Amino acid sequence: MTAQGVRATARIEARADGRGGTALPVLDGEGPLAPRRTRAAGTEARVTLVGAMNGPLGGDHLTVRTRVGPDACLRVGSAAATIALPGQSKGEARYDVRLDVAEGGELHWLPEQLISACGSELTVTTRADLGPGARLVLREEQVLGRVGEDPGRLTSRLTVRYDGRTLLDQELACGPGAPGGWDGPAVLAGRRALGQLVVVRPEFGRQPPVPRLLGEYAALTPLAGPAALVTALAPDALLLRRVLDEASHDLT
Numbered sequence: 001m002t003a004q005g006v007r008a009t010a011r012i013e014a015r016a017d018g019r020g021g022t023a024l025p026v027l028d029g030e031g032p033l034a035p036r037r038t039r040a041a042g043t044e045a046r047v048t049l050v051g052a053m054n055g056p057l058g059g060d061h062l063t064v065r066t067r068v069g070p071d072a073c074l075r076v077g078s079a080a081a082t083i084a085l086p087g088q089s090k091g092e093a094r095y096d097v098r099l100d101v102a103e104g105g106e107l108h109w110l111p112e113q114l115i116s117a118c119g120s121e122l123t124v125t126t127r128a129d130l131g132p133g134a135r136l137v138l139r140e141e142q143v144l145g146r147v148g149e150d151p152g153r154l155t156s157r158l159t160v161r162y163d164g165r166t167l168l169d170q171e172l173a174c175g176p177g178a179p180g181g182w183d184g185p186a187v188l189a190g191r192r193a194l195g196q197l198v199v200v201r202p203e204f205g206r207q208p209p210v211p212r213l214l215g216e217y218a219a220l221t222p223l224a225g226p227a228a229l230v231t232a233l234a235p236d237a238l239l240l241r242r243v244l245d246e247a248s249h250d251l252t
């Protein structure tokens with residue numbers, strides 16, 4: 001920890017164990033980032049990120065680095081929602097997620113919601129780099145403000161690359177100080193829960209999913225590559241999760 005906030009990194013590495021399962025040779029974290037091994041299921045290793053401290057707070061810089069080796073399969077979740085809070089240190093907080101999935105590997109990245117509390121300022125960047133034949137299920141959910149409060153400032157960027165080619169690169173800014181119109185009918189339309197689901201499967205390169213609406217405020221869109229994107233808005237986190245879970249079931 002410094003006068004400017006906490007600097008912490010968590011590292012997760014999954015490798016095929018040669019017996020049809022997945023081993024976790026690297027599993028460590030610092031400060032508020034505590035990855036924990038949980039019970040495996042079949043060929044899949046499972047890890048839960050546990051928040052050991054409040055945050056991220058203003059001035060913090062947290063990083064999670066995850067690597068999945070060839071033919072390994074990993075599922076990562078979190079024990080609870082992440083709440084961005086204002087802190088004593090001035091300046092924005094940062095939360096960087098770096099995901100690297102080698103050829104033939106598979107990653108399910110399924111954290112709980114990120115809640116942007118009033119007065120907080122957070123920038124989140126998530127980047128996934130996939131090798132040929134890799135598979136990914138990535139869910140991202142954000143809730144603007146706790147019950148009865150205004151949101152903080154939240155900037156989120158998501159980039160997904162497959163075999164060196166960019167499939168998705170998008171950024172959204174919400175809350176005080178964000179570009180005008182973020183809460184208007186063309187963006188969030190007054191909804192306070194927003195999410196997306198990215199599914200990368202090699203077979204989508206041969207037969208992409210059919211684009212369609214998934215309710216009044218959700219849609220499935222095939223990407224230019226073996227991938228599909230679901231975007232959704234909802235009045236609350238519970239309904240948002242239901243929409244994304246139904247879409248995940250259909251796509252995977």
